[in-house]
Every structure is written in structure tokens, then in C-alpha cells.
Amino acid sequence: MQRYRKLIPVFILVLVTIGITAFRSAETSETPDLPKKAAKRALKNSDSDLRSLQPIDSMMKRVLRSLRLAGATVAVVKDERLVYAKGFGYADKEKKEGVEPYHLFRIGSVSKLVTAMAVLKLVDEGKLSLDDYVFGEKGILNGKKYGGIKNRNFYKIKVKHLLNHTSGWSLITYGDPMFIPHKIHKMDKVSYPIEFDDVIKFVITRHLPYTPGTHFNYSNFGYTLLGRVIEEVTGDGYEEWVQESILEPNDIKGMRIAGSFEKDKVKNEVKYYDYSPDNEQLSFDGSGKKVYKPYGADDIEMLGPAGGWLATSVDLMRVLVLVDGYSKRYKDILTEKTIQQMVKGVGGVRRPLGWRSVKGEHWWRTGTLSGTSALLTRDSNGMSWVIVSNTTPRRGSFPGTSRWAIREAFKMVRKWPAHDLFEIAE
Numbered sequence: 001m002q003r004y005r006k007l008i009p010v011f012i013l014v015l016v017t018i019g020i021t022a023f024r025s026a027e028t029s030e031t032p033d034l035p036k037k038a039a040k041r042a043l044k045n046s047d048s049d050l051r052s053l054q055p056i057d058s059m060m061k062r063v064l065r066s067l068r069l070a071g072a073t074v075a076v077v078k079d080e081r082l083v084y085a086k087g088f089g090y091a092d093k094e095k096k097e098g099v100e101p102y103h104l105f106r107i108g109s110v111s112k113l114v115t116a117m118a119v120l121k122l123v124d125e126g127k128l129s130l131d132d133y134v135f136g137e138k139g140i141l142n143g144k145k146y147g148g149i150k151n152r153n154f155y156k157i158k159v160k161h162l163l164n165h166t167s168g169w170s171l172i173t174y175g176d177p178m179f180i181p182h183k184i185h186k187m188d189k190v191s192y193p194i195e196f197d198d199v200i201k202f203v204i205t206r207h208l209p210y211t212p213g214t215h216f217n218y219s220n221f222g223y224t225l226l227g228r229v230i231e232e233v234t235g236d237g238y239e240e241w242v243q244e245s246i247l248e249p250n251d252i253k254g255m256r257i258a259g260s261f262e263k264d265k266v267k268n269e270v271k272y273y274d275y276s277p278d279n280e281q282l283s284f285d286g287s288g289k290k291v292y293k294p295y296g297a298d299d300i301e302m303l304g305p306a307g308g309w310l311a312t313s314v315d316l317m318r319v320l321v322l323v324d325g326y327s328k329r330y331k332d333i334l335t336e337k338t339i340q341q342m343v344k345g346v347g348g349v350r351r352p353l354g355w356r357s358v359k360g361e362h363w364w365r366t367g368t369l370s371g372t373s374a375l376l377t378r379d380s381n382g383m384s385w386v387i388v389s390n391t392t393p394r395r396g397s398f399p400g401t402s403r404w405a406i407r408e409a410f411k412m413v414r415k416w417p418a419h420d421l422f423e424i425a426e
Helices: 002-029 051-067 108-124 152-156 159-163 181-188 196-204 220-234 238-250 300-307 313-321 336-344 398-412
Strands: 071-078 081-092 280-282 290-292 309-311 357-359 362-369 372-378 383-389
Touching: 051 071, 051 081, 051 383, 051 398, 071 313, 081 313, 108 159, 108 220, 108 238, 108 300, 108 309, 108 313, 108 336, 108 362, 108 372, 159 220, 181 196, 196 220, 220 238, 220 300, 238 300, 300 362, 309 313, 313 372, 313 383, 362 398, 372 398, 383 398
Parallel strands: none
Antiparallel strands: 071 081, 071 383, 280 290, 357 362, 362 372, 372 383
16 A cells, blocks of 8 residues: 555656646647748638637637628738638538638728728828819819819819818719719710719719818718829829739739629639628619629729729738838838828818728728628737628628627637748738
């Protein structure tokens, strides 16, 4: 008996040693094998299969069930490191193709943040001023095609008014001019397909309800017009200039303007689903055909600067770290003063520029199209994240549900990985 008692401490020591070894092994397995100088490649879901991040997996599955989303993509940045990028559900339900981080999604009005960044970069470079007039002899857009203005308040519109949605027009009179091609065709007797020049003429030859700078009224037209301003100032096409001057120099190589029809899908682009009751509409091209709303109801290409970009969740996190106010790992492309203007606004109506809303350290940008729901967030404590879905849900709030789920998941994460997936993501 005495002999066995002497062996007990030895036995306990062996058990403790085994336990410590197993624990260390488990901790090591929490970080995938990501060599520092690995070749760039497309990220996969397996790159974020970490036990410590399972709360995000669980809460995202809950979001998909709650809103009945076909698919979604998620990416999370902590202290400017991409620590998580994963897809959920289906990129194409019919083909049973699952979402991976490399899938491209239409991002809707998150595109406005990209356009605001482009305008403000030109401001920082001295090529444009927020107080530059848009129309008239002294305006940026002053050619023959911008003639016919009847209300002199149009000559008071400045670049900053387009950025903060205070240019003076209202949706009440005719609706959103970017989504009424048939009305423009009928009222102005122009032929299909309706071009952006037709939309501009429709707007500027009519009444301007408010004095610019005095009244907030969300405007897709205003941001699409900013695309034309960028073209006039740079001499390049909007999409090409943004790609060459902002995106590609910062390792964002896949973003582009989306097509409007299913036949226009590009490689790795998801399929879109609209479960709302009103998911059929006349095609914008004047064919007279009723179409499934995600494919042909709206001219996505014309909407480009206001809502037409395609991106992966990783692309959007790269975009965000360029204007997040942090520069320890990735330098912001705008000056500190300009980023403060983005967040706090300019002029009498203090609305953010590009961002949808700001509350302290919490800045966010929503995006909605038929078949698209998106929420990009620069949160507090160095956290930033994005969720984009290829679905318009029948009911429920995508932004509210997504924000709640992600924040609850973050509370349950006990240890964040030290890696930066930006370093290997192509």
C-alpha cells in the first residue's frame, strides 16, 4: 500500500504533462500554417476554420436561418489585420455551389463610399475643391449637354452638396431618377435605352425644390453625378480611374462595375435572389418584358458610382482600412483632416461623406439592391467587419440582424488569431 502511495505523485505528474502537451498542441492548431512569404492566393473558408472563431460561424448561420438568406460573405479586421474571411450558404442554390471568400457580390450603395474616397483623394491632391460648383460657366460640368437649366439654384450646387446629399432635389416629385427609365422615356420622349445624359437632362430642366446645402435628401443621382465629375477632372473613365488610382495600388484587383443581366455575370460572381413580394418588374431597356428583378429591372452599369460595384468581402476590408483613421499597418490614403470631414461632415448640414451614418467610433455604410444586402462597419476597439448577402429577404432587417449577430459573436471570442490574412490574399 505504501508503495502505491509513492507512485501517486508520479502518476499525477505524468497526467499534468500530457495535459499541458495537449493544450499546447491545441493552441498551435488554432493558427493555420500561413508562411510570411507565401505566394498570394484566393482565400478559402478553411483559412478561417479556427475553434476560437466558431462563435462567428454559429451566429452567421443563425442570421442565414433567421432572414432565410441564400448566401453571405463575411470578413473581420482587428487592429488592421484581416483575421477572418468566410462564406456561408450558397453562391448558386441551383448548382449547390457554396460561398467562399473569393466570390464577388454586388455591393449596392457601399459603392458610394468608394466614390467619396475617389472625390476626396482628388481634393487632397489639389485637383478639386469641395466648394467647386458643379454646373454653370464656372462649374465642372459646363458643356452643351448640361444646358437647359431653368432654376438658378442649380448653379449653387457644389461638390460637397453631392457628397452629403444636400443638393436640393427631392424624391417626392418624380421618384428616384436613377430608377425611372420608363417615366423619363415618356415625359422627355427619349428613346431606349435611357442613358445617363438623358437622366441629367431630365433632372436639371425641372424644378429644384430646395436651396442647395439646406436640406438632406438621399440621392443616388447625386453620387452617379459625382462619377461624371471625376471623369471631367481626371480625363479618364470613372471605373478605370478608381481602379488604377485607388484599388490596384492597394492590392484590390478584382473590383469592377457589375452587369445588369444574368448573362453579364463574371467569373466567381454569385447568383442573386429576391424573395420580396414585388420581385418582378419591366426591364429597364425598353424591351417591354417583365424580368426577375435582380436581372434587368435596374441599369446597374449606369448606377455604377452610386451602387454598381462588385467586390469580395476581403476587397471591402482592404477598402475600409484605407480610410479607417488607423495607419499603424496600412496607411490611410486620405489626410487626417479629410477623414475627419468624411466622418463629421462639412457645411451647415453636418452629414458624413460616403458613410451612411456615424455614431462616435462606429461608422457604417449600408447597401441595398434587388438581390443584394450589405453592411460595412468600422466599429470601436479596432474592430471592422462586413457582411454581404446575395439575397433580398422577404421580411426582417438585414442591417439590424447582422449588426446584433456579429457583436454578440465578438463577445464570445476569447482569443483572436495573430495572423493577417491580407498578407496571403490575392
